[in-house]
Amino acid sequence: MSSETEPTPRVTPGTRREIPHFVAASTSEESFGIDAVRVTERRSNLWLDAWRDLKGRPLFWISSTMIVALIFVALFPWLFTDTPPNNECFLSNSNGPTTAGHPLGFTKQGCDIYSRLLYGASTSLAVGFIVITLTTFLGVVFGAFSGFYGGWVDSVLSRLGDIFFSIPYILAAVVIMSVLSQYRSVWSISLAIGLFAWPATARVLRSEIFRVKNADFVMASTALGMSRFKILLKHVLPNSIAPVIVITTLSLAGAIVAEASLSFLGVGMGSDIMSWGNDINQAQTYLRTAPLTLIYPSAALFIAVFAFISLGELVRDALDPKARAQR
Amino acid sequence: MTATEPLEKSASAVVPLGQPLLEVRDLHVGFPSQDGMVMALDGVSMTLMPGGTVAVVGESGSGKSTMAHAIINLLPGSGLITGGQVLFDGRDLTAMSRTEIESVRGRGIGFVPQDPMSNLNPVWSVGFQMEEAVRANGVATGRKNVKREATKALELAGLKDAEKRLKQFPHQFSGGMRQRVLIGMGLAARPKLLIADEPTSALDVTVQKVILDHLETMTKDSGTALLFITHDLGLAAERAEQLVVMYRGRIVESGPSEEILANPRHPYTQRLVAAAPSLASRRIQASHAKAKVEGTEPSLAAREVLKTTPRATRKTAPGVDGTPAIAVDNLTKVFRIRGGRGESKYLKAVDDVSFTVERGTTMALVGESGSGKSTVAKLLLQLEDSTSGNIAIAGQDTAGLGRRALFELRSTMQPVFQDPYGSLDPLRNIRHTIAEPLVIHKAGDQEFRRQRVTELLEQVALPANLATRYPGELSGGQRQRVAVARALALKPEIVILDEAVSALDVLVQGQILSLLAELQAELGLTYLFITHDLAVVRMIADRVCVMRQGQIVEAATVDEVFDNPKTEYTRELLAAIPGAKLKLTA
Amino acid sequence: MTLYILRRVLQAVPVFFGTTLLIYFMVFVMPGDPIIALFGDKSPNPAVIEQLRAQYHLDQPFFVQYFLYIGGLFRGDFGVSFSGEAINSILQRTFPVTARLAVLALGFLTVAGILVGLVSGLRKGKFFDNSSLGVSLVLISLPIFVTAFVAQYVFGVWLGWSRTTVGSGAPVQDLILPAIVLATASFAQVMRLTRSSTLETMNQDFVRTAYSKGLSRRRVIPVHILRNSLIPSVTYLATDFGVLLVGATITEGIFNVPGVGNTLYQAIIRGEGPTVVSFVTVMVLLYLGVNLLIDLLYGLLDPRIRYVK
Helix, strand or coil: CCCCCCCCCCCCCCCCCCCCCEECCCCHHHHCCCCCCCCCCCCCCHHHHHHHHHHCCHHHHHHHHHHHHHHHHHHCHHHCCCCCCCCCCCHHHCCCCCECCECCCECCCCCEHHHHHHHHHHHHHHHHHHHHHHHHHHHHHHHHHHHHHCHHHHHHHHHHHHHHHCCCHHHHHHHHHHHCHHHCCHHHHHHHHHHHHHHHHHHHHHHHHHHHCCCHHHHHHHHCCCCHHHHHHHHHHHHHCHHHHHHHHHHHHHHHHHHHHHHHCCCCCCCCCCCHHHHHHHHHHHCCCCHHHHHHHHHHHHHHHHHHHHHHHHHHHHHCHHHHHHC | CCCCCHHHHCCCCCCCCCCCCEEEEEEEEEEEECCEEEEEEEEEEEEECCCCEEEEECCCCCCHHHHHHHHCCCCCCCCEEEEEEEEECCEEHHHCCHHHHHHHECCCEEEECCCCCCCCCCCCCHHHHHHHHHHHCCCCCCHHHHHHHHHHHHHHCCCCCHHHHCCCCHHHCCHHHHHHHHHHHHHCCCCCEEEEECCCCCCCHHHHHHHHHHHHHHHHHHCCEEEEEECCHHHHHHHCCEEEEEECCEEEEEEEHHHHHHCCCCHHHHHHHHHCCCCCCCCCCCCHHHHHHHCCCCCHHHHHHHHHCCCCCCCCCCCCCCCCCEEEEEEEEEEEEECCCCCEEEEEEEEEEEEEECCCCEEEEECCCCCCHHHHHHHHCCCCCCCEEEEEECCEECCCCCHHHHHHHHCCEEEECCCCCCCCCCCCCHHHHHHHHHHHCCCCCHHHHHHHHHHHHHHCCCCHHHHHCCHHHCCHHHHHHHHHHHHHCCCCCEEEEECCCCCCCHHHHHHHHHHHHHHHHHHCCEEEEEECCHHHHHHHCCEEEEEECCEEEEEEEHHHHHHCCCCHHHHHHHHHCCCCCCCCCC | CHHHHHHHHHHHHHHHHHHHHHHHHHHHHCCCCHHHHHCCCCCCCHHHHHHHHHHCCCCCCHHHHHHHHHHHHHCCCCCECCCCCEHHHHHHHHHHHHHHHHHHHHHHHHHHHHHHHHHHHHCCCCHHHHHHHHHHHHHHHCCHHHHHHHHHHHHHHHCCCCCCCCCCCCCHHHHHHHHHHHHHHHHHHHHHHHHHHHHHHHCCHHHHHHHHCCCCHHHHHHHHHHHHHHHHHHHHHHHHHHHHHHHHHHHHHHHCCCCHHHHHHHHHHHCCHHHHHHHHHHHHHHHHHHHHHHHHHHHHHCHHHHCCC
16 A cells, blocks of 8 residues: 555646635624524424424414314214114115205115214224234333333333234234124224234334433433333333334334224124124125115224324324435 | 626636636536525636646635536536536536536546545446446446456556456445556546545545655656645645635635745635644643633633532542552553454554643643544543553542442543534534533532533633524534533533544644633633644643554654654654645745 | 244244234134034034044144144145145135236236336426326225225126126136226325335435436436335235235125135134134235245345345
């Protein structure tokens, strides 16, 4: 290597020429204080920025309006219909068309479809919310401990998570529900789904915590004498929770689909409980003769799932500065 | 921002001799945003003759890299050239079609990027990526020829056993080696112009020097003109005949290097020259003598903390007995690394290190990456357990301290870390951050904490209304001030500054260094200043320990080390400081 | 690389035992007697029950039963179905059909997903990008049985292009519609993922460096952008395989494809517990195997993993 040359200012051989010395007129800007604080700049942190991004997007307002409406219907279905979903079914109305007071017509059994849809929302959302409570609780506990403490704690918890993750949660729920056939309720279904759906949350949180826990601000707090557990609660978790929120929104949609799938397969809700999945199951035989009885509950299911998935995707984009920059 | 201003028109320097190789004329580059176009370059003009060298100097955000990217039409993201021309060999690059500019890149203009870690594609072998450059520019055709040319280019760039390493992937190369590969790629097609965008700022100084020397030889030999972009004024002056100083998208001064250094005319350049650590030779004096006299006396505010704290155990008036603030004896730290086949390797990160730091003084711990200097900091801060050896903080041996005693000890010693983006919790506002030490140590009530935060903000020269802001709203320098304020909240005796100013621009860096010196004088602080930058050491430290591979190779006063280095390694480090050899009449 | 494979395989061992144990345990602790369930509504002779118990080792402690069962798995014995046919012979009959369906679906979703995602990413904010983003959001939100019915109705009933159920022998042309249905949701996910990783890769330093070397767009896009964007998509396929298995069960059921999924589907709707468990076990083992395989493929795609000692 010819690297040991003395560093001397380099001059091009032969053509020694004058380089003009140019000085720009100095403006007030350059005599500004170095690193001057400009407090008029707009405020910004992760959540503020995300909110600013979300509120400018029409799909956010559409999906959140849909979700609010769904929750309202699920809580108070009787406010929207006088017909009970289940016990005013007359076979004379079988697959009947729209009539006054029954805007969507009737099922094969002669039940009012509109009313069944409204009451079905309660089941779907109840399962959805119970499942995410369960998965978020389990996922955060497992993910936080394995990510933050690492070492053998991580190895044990992660392997455990792998085991649950290796059984696709709908299949697991099918097994549980086909054995639990006498105990069908919103609770048992939610448990069957949630018990195997949490590892996704745990994995996301774990990797996020891995990223955050080595930040200098964590070290600074350790150097201050803050206890490990407090650091986890006060600094690490708040900074790694954003992706958990995203995956929770998405898994709510997943839980709604799972419940509908189980009911569709006949191992979900009993026939006495309204469920879109049940209705789809009942109507599938009449695809040719009465497609509308199949289409209405399918559409309701689609709308609910779409609302939560859109919200989840939007929140994901909003919470990720990198994704925001990509737009 | 306004567009062209009349005075910028005169900026196009008129060069009397010959046809320029590169001529940038009144170049404007903007990035569209919600609030309209943000101008990154606002009328920049410069000229480079064939075989000449120009260094563009500026701090982050000055537009120096944007100019480099704009010349080869590779602006990131949504960046747009909104006006002006880039004449290369008489042809306007901004008006070219995509295929035309593709044929200029590589062949006409080579490019060496900044960060060797991210500029090679991790999924392709180094040979593949080199051959690609050779083939695309028609240097050679046919598998064998291409391979031979690629090997040659790598060898020229100073890569030993290039032929064997062709099959290896970038992650198997060190940073310096990757930079050599990138330089080889930039020069593979023997371009007339090489743009080097901070080619060595991610590397250690000694590696930087070797690589720049080599780059210089290569371009000199082939007569390649060099456009060199750097934040380091000393480096720029040392490596180029012509300097261009940029500030906020404009050129504020340009001309012959020596002349600008000796006689900067623009106020901004004057400040830059004054602040450049590589050119300064004196310690920042913030009424240092005064500090020696009264520095050990806790200030009024400190006494108030003591009054309101339940901890009566705190030693008042430390240092009366003359024990050193930090005494480290035979400190060793061995890390176990899981090796290949289940076996363990041991890495001695800190190897039998001993030193003392007297109260109220600054000790600098200098070393390149992997020297173990940061591990020493973590050991001192009790963030890692030592393998063997002793640490005494303010006369108190830290070995076998109970939980409670360790907790007390922590309030006497606080760190400030390197990364201004990582050292503050982004979700807590400045008040919470600065008050956190008080909360953890249960010092004072709500009102007292509020006052203390205001007082601390004032001490680090930040306005009080910043308290409700979040770290994301502050600049790097401001965040580092907040980190200093947090470190001072408990009135510690010792502050451990782990590369605390390394990530900052020179002017901001100078400012923080002065602040630190003032605080030391005012509060009688003891600093352990950990850095890779020997140049900064001269500005802040009293004594220096030079570390290499876990060991202290030299320990002396700053003057001794700079004027009369005892070991070869220290001499090497000193020689590698950019601009060290420049004779200045300052 | 060998070390990487070895470690990955070793990691799979506890997961294999854990998963099978978990499934076996679920069945063991659940209420209901499998032998009595076997007889449905009829109440059998107690002596017959005892004999059957011994035959199925149900009189043994849990772990003995479990290890007998694991031993069976290693010998390729998955037990006997509700109708008395060996699960093994059912698998031999149905697996080829499912494999055909899976290859069609996987082929479609990877090729189309990656292609559309790449183009979308390269044309960020343009019409193509916006519309494919919108369409993919809708596709992701469609539960697979809804997609299946929509497809059946539109292509089978309305347009009459294809039969709503698959004919005997499951010829490939009959499998096209079910395969597309099966691939839909995953296609949309792969597309979105490829799009965002394309966008991310496009802004990487090494892409700029590739251009600065004088490479043309035609070379940079496949070699430096697409190649690197594949890595997250492949990772996704591994985790998504479980969703595909569930999807295959439902799709095969609805389209009456004579595959493994359909057998499970029929067992579920008829409430044949033991058969359900056997087939779920088969699917879980398949899932573990595919994950292992994809992880090894991942090692091929990413040299940083391959060469880690």
